[in-house]
Amino acid sequence: MSRLNSKRLVLDASLALGSNDLMFDPRDDAAGNRNRRCLEAAWEEEHVAVFNRQLQREWRDHASPSATAWLQKMVQKSRTVVDEGNDFSRLLQPACDYLPSAGEKADLAKDFHLVQSALATEQLILSNEMRFPRHVTRVCAAVPELAQLYYGSPGIEGEDCRLWIKAGADKEPGRRIDNWFANHQP
Amino acid sequence: MAVHPSNWHLYGPGITRIAVTGFKSLATKADVEIRPLTVLAGANSSGKSSLMQSLLLMKQTFDNERIPPGPFWLTGELAAYTSADQFLTIDPKQPDAAKRLMIELEAEGDWVELSFVRTSESDLAVAGTASREAGGERTWKLSRDTSPEVLQEILASAPGRMANEPLSRPTKLLPGPDRCLLGVAVEFADAPTIPIFHRPEVLRLRNKVQDILYVSGLRGSSDREFYLHGLPSAGSFPGNFEDYVPSILEEWKNDSTQTGQGYVNLNTMREALQLLELASDIQTRKLNESQIEVRVTRTLKGNSKDLVNVADVGLAVSQILPPLVALTLAHPKQLVYIEQPELHLHPRAQWKLARLLAQASNRGVRLVIETHSSLLLRGILTEIAEDRIANEKVILHWFERDKETGLSTVRPAEPDSAGRVGEWPEDFSDVELKSDSQYLDAVEKKLYTEAK
Numbered sequence: 217m218s219r220l221n222s223k224r225l226v227l228d229a230s231l232a233l234g235s236n237d238l239m240f241d242p243r244d245d246a247a248g249n250r251n252r253r254c255l256e257a258a259w260e261e262e263h264v265a266v267f268n269r270q271l272q273r274e275w276r277d278h279a280s281p282s283a284t285a286w287l288q289k290m291v292q293k294s295r296t297v298v299d300e301g302n303d304f305s306r307l308l309q310p311a312c313d314y315l316p317s318a319g320e321k322a323d324l325a326k327d328f329h330l331v332q333s334a335l336a337t338e339q340l341i342l343s344n345e346m347r348f349p350r351h352v353t354r355v356c357a358a359v360p361e362l363a364q365l366y367y368g369s370p371g372i373e374g375e376d377c378r379l380w381i382k383a384g385a386d387k388e389p390g391r392r393i394d395n396w397f398a399n400h401q402p
Numbered sequence: 403m404a405v406h407p408s409n410w411h412l413y414g415p416g417i418t419r420i421a422v423t424g425f426k427s428l429a430t431k432a433d434v435e436i437r438p439l440t441v442l443a444g445a446n447s448s449g450k451s452s453l454m455q456s457l458l459l460m461k462q463t464f465d466n467e468r469i470p471p472g473p474f475w476l477t478g479e480l481a482a483y484t485s486a487d488q489f490l491t492i493d494p495k496q497p498d499a500a501k502r503l504m505i506e507l508e509a510e511g512d513w514v515e516l517s518f519v520r521t522s523e524s525d526l527a528v529a530g531t532a533s534r535e536a537g538g539e540r541t542w543k544l545s546r547d548t549s550p551e552v553l554q555e556i557l558a559s560a561p562g563r564m565a566n567e568p569l570s571r572p573t574k575l576l577p578g579p580d581r582c583l584l585g586v587a588v589e590f591a592d593a594p595t596i597p598i599f600h601r602p603e604v605l606r607l608r609n610k611v612q613d614i615l616y617v618s619g620l621r622g623s624s625d626r627e628f629y630l631h632g633l634p635s636a637g638s639f640p641g642n643f644e645d646y647v648p649s650i651l652e653e654w655k656n657d658s659t660q661t662g663q664g665y666v667n668l669n670t671m672r673e674a675l676q677l678l679e680l681a682s683d684i685q686t687r688k689l690n691e692s693q694i695e696v697r698v699t700r701t702l703k704g705n706s707k708d709l710v711n712v713a714d715v716g717l718a719v720s721q722i723l724p725p726l727v728a729l730t731l732a733h734p735k736q737l738v739y740i741e742q743p744e745l746h747l748h749p750r751a752q753w754k755l756a757r758l759l760a761q762a763s764n765r766g767v768r769l770v771i772e773t774h775s776s777l778l779l780r781g782i783l784t785e786i787a788e789d790r791i792a793n794e795k796v797i798l799h800w801f802e803r804d805k806e807t808g809l810s811t812v813r814p815a816e817p818d819s820a821g822r823v824g825e826w827p828e829d830f831s832d833v834e835l836k837s838d839s840q841y842l843d844a845v846e847k848k849l850y851t852e853a854k
Contacts, residue, residue: 249842249846252839252842256835256839259835262825282838282842285834285835285838286835288780289831289834289835291822292780292783292821292822292823292831293822293823293824293825293826293831294818294822294823294824294825
């Protein structure tokens with residue numbers, strides 16, 4: 217059993233891709249360093265990583281060696297769960313219908329598996345994608361369930377994602393996806 | 403000596419549980435389930451070896467033909483003490499109190515408990531032997547004050563007793579120590595010897611202990627020549643198993659007909675060495691009537707003409723030979739205890755070794771390994787996840803030692819069918835992640851400093 221205050225987190229493959237190793241010069245990869253530290257924080261606080269089939273495939277395809285080592289240890293400790301969140305697939309169509317362009321619809325559809333798994337668990341998503349929170353924030357008006365999502369982005373300097381994970385990844389108002397995007401939009 | 407598989411059923415049930423109380427840091431009962439593949443892990447000096455050392459002390463005592471002065475032969479090849487006080491747990495709060503040692507063994511239903519006591523006035527002595535036969539309801543308790551009626555009942559059930567002997571002559575029955583067991587001693591008025599009898603389950607478990615194949619973590623360096631040993635006809639090897647390895651290989655070679663088990667075993671050895679990427683062939687050559695050499699191919703693709711003495715190749719070959727021979731030789735249900743099977747192996751070979759352990763366990767061998775290798779552990783869990791060994795056949799025991807009291811605790815973990823072990827306190831992963839992290843942080847710090 218994990219700690220009492222541990223959470224189930226959906227960790228987008230962008231964290232695994234950017235979780236730096238020495239094959240990258242760390243001077244050019246400060247964001248990668250923050251990704252790695254966030255994964256370590258999730259390990260230290262005994263949080264659980266939520267996967268679905270697509271997310272698992274993306275991790276396998278893109279994870280850096282250190283992220284792969286992290287995942288192996290998480291799996292061995294039974295700190296991963298699989299939840300496809302199929303009950304929430306019904307939200308994809310109304311969400312896409314609300315977005316005006318085909319490109320935006322495709323973007324949201326591509327990452328909607330993260331939304332499904334997060335809604336089915338503890339509504340917590342970590343990702344370095346900026347388009348994703350933008351699209352989700354926009355469609356919250358039409359699909360209010362999506363406003364229940366909480367977001368963290370380790371790659372952004374000063375975003376303090378690691379501290380949030382270390383403190384228990386609680387649902388702080390500032391991390392609700394619409395509020396988060398309002399504070400971090402480029 | 404190479405036992406044909408058709409005779410394996412003769413060896414009876416294997417050990418399924420060991421519980422030890424009062425041995426070194428095992429102050430409270432360390433109760434350990436033994437499955438076909440049992441992994442003991444934990445920090446240094448956490449008590450992993452202590453559990454099995456108590457059994458090795460028993461084996462050493464049973465192996466020795468001479469009668470020990472107390473319950474155990476303290477000094478030998480498997481365990482070396484000069485006084486029982488060196489292994490009896492000391493209660494720091496009552497250092498002068500009587501010290502008690504209890505060893506419980508279970509083999510598929512048969513159960514035996516041996517108890518010993520050491521007081522300030524007396525040396526370590528057998529205090530009692532309790533047992534229960536598989537399927538039986540009665541627990542037989544034999545102590546120094548067991549009544550003559552119970553002694554008579556135990557005697558009546560003991561194998562090896564001449565059917566009418568105790569009845570036809572005047573006798574006196576007493577509880578009698580027999581090395582580390584307490585049995586029924588039969589004093590005949592007209593005979594100088596006093597035979598001692600035991601319940602059948604006690605004898606079966608005694609045989610199980612004697613049959614243990616022990617491959618020590620302190621394996622000798624590779625010699626050029628080895629003395630030939632006579633080999634026992636059954637599976638019990640007195641003393642250090644490693645000493646028999648070249649002779650076993652020689653016997654397998656001499657049994658190399660198409661149908662001979664020795665030929666099959668040698669082939670198994672070759673396949674194992676190939677899997678570990680250490681050699682493609684292994685052979686022995688008799689140098690004279692008392693000495694042989696072990697030769698292996700220098701390369702993975704080497705043929706049988708490309709053989710060199712085992713002392714002339716990497717240390718990994720000579721270090722892995724005793725574990726591989728034990729895995730190949732052991733009959734189903736025989737307990738094979740290997741300390742650090744991964745010694746001197748390249749990480750790839752450590753990982754692949756898991757396949758060989760799984761194969762032996764699937765053959766029915768009861769394998770207990772003590773390891774510090776996270777790669778070997780991961781290999782075993784991978785074997786489960788890839789369905790090469792059922793998760794029910796594997797159990798992991800993590801030993802921890804309290805920093806203040808120095809006493810050990812054991813926590814088991816049963817892998818699920820996906821090879822996951824949950825929140826088992828294994829700390830290999832923590833150490834690896836922290837060392838990775840510290841290295842990356844240090845490199846980054848240095849590079850940033852240089853860039854400024």
